[in-house]
Amino acid sequence: MKILRYPEPQDLANGLVRPESDTAVIQSQVAEIFEAVRKDGDAALLRYTEKFDSISLKKIVPSKDEIAAQAKLCPVELQKAITQAKQNIEKFHLAQEETFSPIETMPGVLLWRRSTPIEKVGLYVPGGTAPLFSTVLMLAIPAQLAGCSEITLCTPPQKNGLVHPAVAFAAQLCGAPKIACVGGAQAIAAMVFGTESISKALKVFGPGNVYVTAAKELANEYGVAADLPAGASELAVLADGTANPVFIAADILSQAEHGTDSHTMFVTTSEALADRVQAEISKQIGALPRKEIVKAALDKSVVVIVKTLNDAIMAVNTYAPEHLSIDVKDPSAVLESISNAGSVFVGSYSPEAAGDYASGTNHTLPTGGWAAMTGGISLESFMKKITFQKITKEGLQSLGHTIITMAEAEGLKGHAQAIRVRM
Amino acid sequence: MKILRYPEPQDLANGLVRPESDTAVIQSQVAEIFEAVRKDGDAALLRYTEKFDSISLKKIVPSKDEIAAQAKLCPVELQKAITQAKQNIEKFHLAQEETFSPIETMPGVLLWRRSTPIEKVGLYVPGGTAPLFSTVLMLAIPAQLAGCSEITLCTPPQKNGLVHPAVAFAAQLCGAPKIACVGGAQAIAAMVFGTESISKALKVFGPGNVYVTAAKELANEYGVAADLPAGASELAVLADGTANPVFIAADILSQAEHGTDSHTMFVTTSEALADRVQAEISKQIGALPRKEIVKAALDKSVVVIVKTLNDAIMAVNTYAPEHLSIDVKDPSAVLESISNAGSVFVGSYSPEAAGDYASGTNHTLPTGGWAAMTGGISLESFMKKITFQKITKEGLQSLGHTIITMAEAEGLKGHAQAIRVRM
Numbered sequence: 001m002k003i004l005r006y007p008e009p010q011d012l013a014n015g016l017v018r019p020e021s022d023t024a025v026i027q028s029q030v031a032e033i034f035e036a037v038r039k040d041g042d043a044a045l046l047r048y049t050e051k052f053d054s055i056s057l058k059k060i061v062p063s064k065d066e067i068a069a070q071a072k073l074c075p076v077e078l079q080k081a082i083t084q085a086k087q088n089i090e091k092f093h094l095a096q097e098e099t100f101s102p103i104e105t106m107p108g109v110l111l112w113r114r115s116t117p118i119e120k121v122g123l124y125v126p127g128g129t130a131p132l133f134s135t136v137l138m139l140a141i142p143a144q145l146a147g148c149s150e151i152t153l154c155t156p157p158q159k160n161g162l163v164h165p166a167v168a169f170a171a172q173l174c175g176a177p178k179i180a181c182v183g184g185a186q187a188i189a190a191m192v193f194g195t196e197s198i199s200k201a202l203k204v205f206g207p208g209n210v211y212v213t214a215a216k217e218l219a220n221e222y223g224v225a226a227d228l229p230a231g232a233s234e235l236a237v238l239a240d241g242t243a244n245p246v247f248i249a250a251d252i253l254s255q256a257e258h259g260t261d262s263h264t265m266f267v268t269t270s271e272a273l274a275d276r277v278q279a280e281i282s283k284q285i286g287a288l289p290r291k292e293i294v295k296a297a298l299d300k301s302v303v304v305i306v307k308t309l310n311d312a313i314m315a316v317n318t319y320a321p322e323h324l325s326i327d328v329k330d331p332s333a334v335l336e337s338i339s340n341a342g343s344v345f346v347g348s349y350s351p352e353a354a355g356d357y358a359s360g361t362n363h364t365l366p367t368g369g370w371a372a373m374t375g376g377i378s379l380e381s382f383m384k385k386i387t388f389q390k391i392t393k394e395g396l397q398s399l400g401h402t403i404i405t406m407a408e409a410e411g412l413k414g415h416a417q418a419i420r421v422r423m
Numbered sequence: 424m425k426i427l428r429y430p431e432p433q434d435l436a437n438g439l440v441r442p443e444s445d446t447a448v449i450q451s452q453v454a455e456i457f458e459a460v461r462k463d464g465d466a467a468l469l470r471y472t473e474k475f476d477s478i479s480l481k482k483i484v485p486s487k488d489e490i491a492a493q494a495k496l497c498p499v500e501l502q503k504a505i506t507q508a509k510q511n512i513e514k515f516h517l518a519q520e521e522t523f524s525p526i527e528t529m530p531g532v533l534l535w536r537r538s539t540p541i542e543k544v545g546l547y548v549p550g551g552t553a554p555l556f557s558t559v560l561m562l563a564i565p566a567q568l569a570g571c572s573e574i575t576l577c578t579p580p581q582k583n584g585l586v587h588p589a590v591a592f593a594a595q596l597c598g599a600p601k602i603a604c605v606g607g608a609q610a611i612a613a614m615v616f617g618t619e620s621i622s623k624a625l626k627v628f629g630p631g632n633v634y635v636t637a638a639k640e641l642a643n644e645y646g647v648a649a650d651l652p653a654g655a656s657e658l659a660v661l662a663d664g665t666a667n668p669v670f671i672a673a674d675i676l677s678q679a680e681h682g683t684d685s686h687t688m689f690v691t692t693s694e695a696l697a698d699r700v701q702a703e704i705s706k707q708i709g710a711l712p713r714k715e716i717v718k719a720a721l722d723k724s725v726v727v728i729v730k731t732l733n734d735a736i737m738a739v740n741t742y743a744p745e746h747l748s749i750d751v752k753d754p755s756a757v758l759e760s761i762s763n764a765g766s767v768f769v770g771s772y773s774p775e776a777a778g779d780y781a782s783g784t785n786h787t788l789p790t791g792g793w794a795a796m797t798g799g800i801s802l803e804s805f806m807k808k809i810t811f812q813k814i815t816k817e818g819l820q821s822l823g824h825t826i827i828t829m830a831e832a833e834g835l836k837g838h839a840q841a842i843r844v845r846m
Contacts, residue, residue: 081828088528088822095526096536103518105511105783113519116762118796130834166832202796220640225796250841257837284844288837338809339539346813349845353838354814357829358822360528361810373541373625373648375808385798386761387784390769391777399511399781405504406780409589411553414680414711415776418673421707422772 001266001278002302009314012304016319018232018263018368019300023214030185030214034222037189042196048186049157057161060180061197067179070168082170085358086137092360093142096379108395115383117147118225120199122191124206127156127183131164132207134356138363138377139205140174146382151175152191152199156183184208188215192224203227205377207364227381228374231367232261235352236321236341238312238334241270243327244348248273249280251325254353256297257290263297265319267304267312274303313337320372322365323352340372396422424689424701425725432737435727439742441655441686441791442723446637453608453637457645460612465619471609472580480584483603484620490602493591505593508781509560515783516565519802531818538806540570541648543622545614547629550579550606554587555630557779561786561800562628563597569805574598575614575622579606607631611638615647626650628800630787650804651797654790655684658775659744659764661735661757664693666750667771671696672703674748677776679720680713686720688742690727690735697726736760743795745788746775763795819845 004015036044042060050056062070074082102112123139126132136153143151153171158164163171163179171179180198182190188208192215194200203225204216216226235255237248248266255264268274281298288294306312313334316324320340328334331346338344342365345352355361365376391399400419407415427438459467465483473479485493497505525535546562549555559576566574576594581587586594586602594602603621605613611631615638617623626648627639639649658678660671671689678687691697704721711717729735736757739747743763751757754769761767765788768775778784788799814822823842830838 075832077828078832081825081832084822084825085829088532091526091528092534095523098521100518103514105514109511109777109782111515111783113798113801119762130832132833134829134833217643220643223792225793246844247841250837250844254835254837254841257835284840287840289834290837294837335811339542341809343810344812346811349816349819350812350814351819351841351845353826353830353835353841354532354819354822355810355812356826356838358825359532359812359814360534361812366807369646370648371807371809373807375536376810378536378808380803384789384794384796385801386764386794387766387778387799388758388769389767389773389778389782389784391773391782393772396772396774396777399507399777402504402507402781403776403779405501406508406557407776409498409501409504409553410555410557411712412677412680414673414677414713414717415779417707417710418670418677418774418776421669421673422774 001298004302004304006305006307012315013318015302016265019261023210026210026214030211030218033185034189034192034218037186037195038193045182045186045190045195048184049182052184053156055157055159055161057157057181059197060182062163062179062181067163067168067172070163070165071172073165074169078166079169082133082137082166082173086141086173088358088360089137089141090145093145093379106395106398108392109399110390111387113385113387115380115385117149117383118203119148120150120202121148121382122201122204123151123153123177124187124204124208124212125153125155125167126208126212131155131167133164133166133170134363135206136167136170136174140171140177142377142379143382144175146379148382150199151177152180152201153177154180154182154187154191157181185211185215188212188219192219192222205381227364227377228366229368229370230364232263233258234263234322234367235325236265236267236316236319236323237325238316238328239268239273240309240328241273242329243273245273245276245280247348247351248277248327249284251352252281253284253288253294256294256301257288260293260296264301265304265321267306267315269306269309269312271305274305278303309334316341320369322367322371325352342366342371342376424721427725427727429728429730435738436741438725438727439688442684446633449633449637453634453641456608457612457615457641460609460618461616468605468609468613468618471607472605475607476579478580478582478584480580480604482620483605485586485602485604490586490591490595493586493588494595496588497592501589502592505556505560505589505596509564509596511781511783512560512564513568516568516802529818529821531815532822533813534810536808536810538803538808540572540806541626542571543573543625544571544805545624545627546574546576546600547610547627547631547635548576548578548590549631549635554578554590556587556589556593557786558629559590559593559597563594563600565800565802566805567598569802571805573622574600575603575624576600577603577605577610577614580604608634608638611635611642615642615645628804650787650800651789652791652793653787655686656681657686657745657790658748659688659690659739659742659746660748661739661751662691662696663732663751664696665752666696668696668699668703670771670774671700671750672707674775675704676707676711676717678746679717679724680711683716683719687724688727688744690729690738692729692732692735694728697728701726732757739764743792745790745794748775765789765794765799
């Protein structure tokens with residue numbers, strides 16, 4: 001890990017720059033995949049699955065029975081854990097439901113709004129080294145709660161061509177969306193255009209590698225919305241001298257094992273803690289099977305030593321991390337000042353891993369600094385808010401003159417006329 | 424207006440396709456403007472203002488005194504109207520504030536979320552044939568209420584090089600954001616990169632022509648968020664035989680006067696009403712100064728005659744209009760079934776023009792079918808929601824096993840380890 005000692009603001013900003021990937025090549029490859037899927041539909045999907053995943057499939061969408069058979073292979077212990085996680089995620093996302101009471105802005109001018117589900121949504125669940133069944137929960141639960149009527153879930157198949165048991169189990173538990181065995185940019189393309197076996201979606205969701213991220217960006221140009229730019233994972237840890245270095249080291253390592261492009265930033269007011277955390281990292285790293293990934297990620301990560309908690313807060317807000325762990329003597333004061341972060345973990349017993357899986361918050365969060373502008377996935381991500389107004393004849397009498405005056409000043413006589421004919 | 428009589432679903436979908444503009448040329452022009460602004464800053468802005476607006480400016484940001492002097496030129500009658508509109512818009516947007524009570528998903532597992540302002544925002548207010556001071560209200564009021572700490576407003580100058588009096592007045596009334604005299608794609612570029620006189624924004628907002636829309640899309644690639652694709656304006660009117668043709672004709676005309684690319688769709692169960700509305704349009708059109716624009720817009724617009732209210736609702740949901748006027752005998756049943764629309768106007772005395780200016784709803788709304796996926800601008804557009812969790816030692820004891828089981832099944836030992844060190 002790089003170390004920044006008492007940096008000036010500009011050095012801090014430079015030191016916190018995330019590693020970049022070359023997107024131009026990726027974009028042109030993804031555009032090619034989009035064109036092929038648009039033209040050839042399922043045939044293109046089968047071709048790409050053979051090419052990128054080295055799996056030769058006969059069909060893309062397994063039958064309900066096939067999914068059920070796979071789900072049964074999920075170990076009972078894991079079934080229990082997934083069920084527990086589902087309950088917590090459901091509770092927190094249900095609590096996000098908006099109740100909006102109509103208000104009168106003037107007598108006779110009644111306004112309200114209503115959250116309405118996005119009808120057709122497409123969920124992407126990455127496979128890779130291990131199938132991320134936790135992402136099934138994080139996407140399918142809010143989609144189901146929102147009331148989306150058509151939910152398609154794309155995920156790369158296992159080497160044997162079948163859906164991973166835990167993915168099948170989690171999907172069934174969340175109301176069994178239609179599962180399609182396809183991954184990567186071609187999966188996003190399938191949900192953007194629709195194919196013989198996959199429905200066109202209005203909005204696509206889910207994390208993924210740089211190809212998936214580029215594909216979600218491209219989706220926009222075809223009139224399909226995308227959730228948020230979810231790139232390489234990030235963690236910032238903010239701690240003072242009271243924090244436990246063993247816990248912090250474990251959290252940093254857990255973040256680093258996501259991928260070589262994972263990024264962590266550890267900011268502290270205690271030089272002694274910084275030393276102890278680094279010693280602990282060296283000690284704990286030996287136990288991890290993904291050591292090489294962890295080391296590569298740590299090489300690009302950074303320790304920032306600052307004079308005051310205020311400096312630490314400024315560093316975190318500048319970085320705008322996806323995840324933020326706070327372990328200080330008095331967290332409430334620090335919490336108040338955090339303005340840029342995706343999800344925050346407060347105190348020694350709130351490890352970031354809890355939010356990845358089971359405490360109830362969503363783990364699909366903004367990365368790459370986007371936490372300064374947007375939150376993570378929530379119930380609202382699967383809905384849109386429609387505004388309504390009902391004005392009475394008397395209400396329009398009171399408001400009409402204002403509207404006419406403004407419309408005419410903007411040179412829009414027709415707008416004024418629409419009021420006059422009613423007055 | 425085109426007429427579709429009792430169309431089959433596919434004919435309906437084809438008939439409701441919006442006119443398209445050629446975006447490829449526009450995108451490359453906008454990319455060129457971005458490059459110039461990034462390189463030359465203010466100098467490029469002054470150059471483009473000379474080139475596109477034929478105005479030679481000495482500086483881009485007028486002083487506070489200059490703004491105040493312009494604001495004083497706003498007629499008193501219009502000042503009153505703007506002030507009234509501001510009160511209503513403020514009330515409705517204030518009512519959108521979220522209060523989220525922390526919840527325990529399990530004993531000792533406390534979760535909550537907090538809406539936090541986006542620190543630096545850029546607002547775009549189009550000029551064109553008339554300066555849209557109403558857009559100042561629609562953007563600056565929620566930005567102010569959200570608590571954004573840096574608000575920049577870009578708007579093209581008048582021919583005399585000064586800010587329009589009504590724009591200056593509205594801006595002052597809304598807490599006086601910093602006003603910059605620059606329009607078009609170059610204004611968006613300035614807010615994306617920052618220049619000597621304009622601050623870099625984290626998110627840009629506002630309607631505009633195809634260049635501005637393309638510029639907002641491009642903003643994303645530079646890590647700056649954009650509000651929503653707000654293209655050519657649209658209105659759908661859904662009415663049965665009880666509706667007043669004079670009112671409907673006036674509403675359709677008011678929509679059509681926005682621009683030649685405005686689009687309206689009128690769906691009704693009453694063939695007689697369809698005839699009367701068209702007759703009324705011919706009658707009322709004569710009084711409008713923007714006749715030629717209106718005619719061009721109406722040429723591309725469509726009347727749909729259907730058998731039942733359900734068919735009418737289906738047509739509207741397929742179209743997903745920016746604005747929807749509903750004038751039927753029993754609106755409540757229809758309202759329930761509307762799933763895709765930006766803002767809805769209910770009953771004979773709720774003209775769409777009321778929402779454009781003064782009733783309190785926001786007029787920056789999704790167009791081009793995006794109302795199926797996203798709502799219009801709201802207080803939340805200027806904020807992001809950060810999730811938080813605080814788990815007690817006992818809470819983690821109960822939840823820990825679930826997390827460990829899931830993490831190990833995903834092959835993430837480091838995540839399991841981060842729990843184990845705490846248990």
